């Protein structure tokens with residue numbers, strides 16, 4: 381009898397209460413996401429203006445003074461708690477939702493590049509020799525946009541969102557120093573997210589679990605006595621022959637191929653998986669009575685990294701330089717972006733549910749030459765780093781970071797703010 385009552389009760393719950401509450405929850409989240417979309421549209425022009433302001437007033441790593449002031453004012457106007465003691469010219473905006481939830485951070489980098497390329501924009505850099513050639517101005521506008529959109533939903537917002545505006549990304553110092561200064565211990569962040577605009581089609585969000593970039597190592601070979609130019613060239617060629625590995629004669633150093641539908645990142649047949657490449661010209665120089673040869677190496681497979689130094693040593697000995705060789709080491713050992721597999725999948729599932737299956741494009745490869753010091757945050761907090769497409773090939777806009785003709789289709793700001801405001805709102809619950 382008891383069992384029967386329990387069964388009836390459960391059935392009643394299932395038929396009436398439970399589905400209703402799921403429906404109610406779903407329709408509530410649909411309403412929020414629609415409201416996020418409308419708010420994103422409402423502030424879009426303002427975000428474009430602020431992006432252009434950053435673009436016109438770029439600042440190098442360690443000198444992000446105007447950038448810091450602009451961000452600080454924007455966040456204070458939104459009513460956020462603003463802290464500027466995290467490290468350097470960094471800013472942290474703290475938005476507390478009115479509902480209980482998690483602590484989630486969104487990180488944007490602030491610095492520009494020491495470039496002086498021709499820029500056809502009306503809003504070109506006013507600072508000679510400094511340009512936003514990596515798109516961090518776009519990242520700043522998106523982060524401010526997400527902060528504004530979520531502020532507008534503070535009543536429904538769960539947990540606390542932390543907007544980290546990180547200085548000195550290009551020098552790989554900002555994230556590391558923020559962590560060393562105890563920033564992370566102070567806030568107990570559960571998850572952390574970031575994005576980078578890149579050369580893929582405008583508005584396309586691309587991601588993969590684990591490594592997004594190849595491991596970037598700087599090989600450093602020290603000799604007792606100087607090698608002649610010819611010896612350096614011969615030895616460099618041999619080392620390249622030893623290390624370079626690509627699939628079926630492909631050329632993953634041709635970075636522009638990353639947007640090629642057949643062999644680019646989005647193709648299961650991508651040439652950007654399982655490779656090792658070395659930079660074209662090795663640098664040879666005397667210093668303090670010794671002689672050095674340095675070379676950047678990009679390897680996709682973490683397990684193969686430890687083989688590089690012993691293999692190069694053996695080769696140098698085989699080539700007859702054994703008695704002159706002092707050491708072979710890595711002098712640059714930056715960590716690489718490592719996306720948490722569970723959070724990556726959760727983000728893909730959520731965004732695909734919201735915008736339709738396939739909205740998020742999976743990357744099958746690892747990008748060479750680039751990296752991001754966001755990797756340091758990911759060593760402490762599980763996180764996901766997304767690529768956001770900024771190219772508009774029909775309009776001749778190619779968002780290839782650091783390239784002389786780097787340009788961004790600003791409509792990616794709308795996609796970034798809308799998608800990631802919804803994602804953060806959901807993850808904070």
Ligand SMILES: [Zn+2]
Pocket residue numbers: 514515516576781
């Ligand atoms: Zn960058």
